[in-house]
Amino acid sequence: xxxxxxxxxxxxxxxxxxxxxxxxxxxxxxxxxxxxxxxxxxxxxxxxxxxxxxxxxxxxxxxxxxxxxxxxxxxxxxxxxxxxxxxxxxxxxxxxxxxxxxxxxxxxxxxxxxxxxxxxxxxxxxxxxxxxxxxxxxxxxxxxxxxxxxxxxxxxxxxxxxxxxxxxxxxxxxxxxxxxxxxxxxxxxxxxxxxxxxxxxxxxxxxxxxxxxxxxxxxxxxxxxxxxxxxxxxxxxxxxxxxxxxxxxxxxxxxxxxxxxxxxxxxxxx
Numbered sequence: 001x002x003x004x005x006x007x008x009x010x011x012x013x014x015x016x017x018x019x020x021x022x023x024x025x026x027x028x029x030x031x032x033x034x035x036x037x038x039x040x041x042x043x044x045x046x047x048x049x050x051x052x053x054x055x056x057x058x059x060x061x062x063x064x065x066x067x068x069x070x071x072x073x074x075x076x077x078x079x080x081x082x083x084x085x086x087x088x089x090x091x092x093x094x095x096x097x098x099x100x101x102x103x104x105x106x107x108x109x110x111x112x113x114x115x116x117x118x119x120x121x122x123x124x125x126x127x128x129x130x131x132x133x134x135x136x137x138x139x140x141x142x143x144x145x146x147x148x149x150x151x152x153x154x155x156x157x158x159x160x161x162x163x164x165x166x167x168x169x170x171x172x173x174x175x176x177x178x179x180x181x182x183x184x185x186x187x188x189x190x191x192x193x194x195x196x197x198x199x200x201x202x203x204x205x206x207x208x209x210x211x212x213x214x215x216x217x218x219x220x221x222x223x224x225x226x227x228x229x230x231x232x233x234x235x236x237x238x239x240x241x242x243x244x245x246x247x248x249x250x251x252x253x254x255x256x257x258x259x260x261x262x263x264x265x266x267x268x269x270x
Contacts, residue, residue: 029154029172030154032188032197035194036169036199037199040224040225041069041227042224042225043071044252044254045227045250045251047248047250048064048065048066050065050245050247051063051064051065051135051242051244052243053240054240054241054242055239056239063086063088064087065097067083067246068085069082070260077103078103080101082099083096083098083259084097085268094115096115096265097113097115097135098112098115099112109126109145110127115262127141130145131180138233138241139242142179151177152173153174155172155174156169156171157170157172157185168200168201169187169189171185173186180207181205181206181212182205182209183209184204184205186199186201187200188200200216201216210237212235212236212237213234215231216233217231227246228244230244231244
């Protein structure tokens with residue numbers, strides 16, 4: 001999946017690979033973003049995705065999915081396909097969500113479908129505003145949608161070190177046109193090897209410049225692919241949090257296109 005995070009999910013549950021070196025003391029903000037955000041996610045992947053949401057009162061809701069994803073390589077202007085089959089909680093088991101993302105050349109938002117077994121119906125879900133919440137979490141549809149680096153300006157603010165002495169590049173990104181954020185600041189592990197540079201934190205600011213939310217990311221490498229390990233997002237205005245955990249990852253297993261159809265949504269994983 002091509003993600004700017006994420007891209008991970010889920011486009012951040014993995015990001016595209018680009019092999020080249022970074023001049024550790026001469027790298028620009030744009031170079032850091034281009035190299036460190038571009039990692040190889042695999043040709044396809046199967047994993048378990050857990051999302052735990054908590055509101056400011058401490059009420060908590062956890063959902064566990066089987067997640068299947070496949071890189072479509074731009075065929076018919078389709079970037080990638082993803083499906084989520086609900087495994088937990090028991091009363092939601094059988095519900096499913098499918099998403100087809102498109103290349104920028106297609107100039108269209110992703111197509112999405114939801115299957116609710118109680119209604120025995122598939123409902124198409126349109127994405128009108130990329131700032132809308134993704135699955136009720138503190139990530140938005142815009143956060144998980146491919147965004148070209150040249151749509152934004154990137155400025156290297158400097159280098160920060162944590163208590164253990166690990167160093168991070170701080171890059172401020174400002175959109176060139178209207179967007180859901182006025183700016184965001186990303187922390188990348190500092191290294192002259194682009195393969196070891198990953199994004200570990202992002203601070204997002206709302207359209208008025210107020211501090212909106214903070215995202216912490218850790219990664220796991222499965223074979224040659226990079227995918228999310230754990231991601232924590234805290235909205236500093238609503239005090240709502242989202243915790244994503246990816247486990248049981250299998251890369252390049254040869255997932256068939258049949259998994260990404262309405263028929264499969266109804267059939268489920270059995």
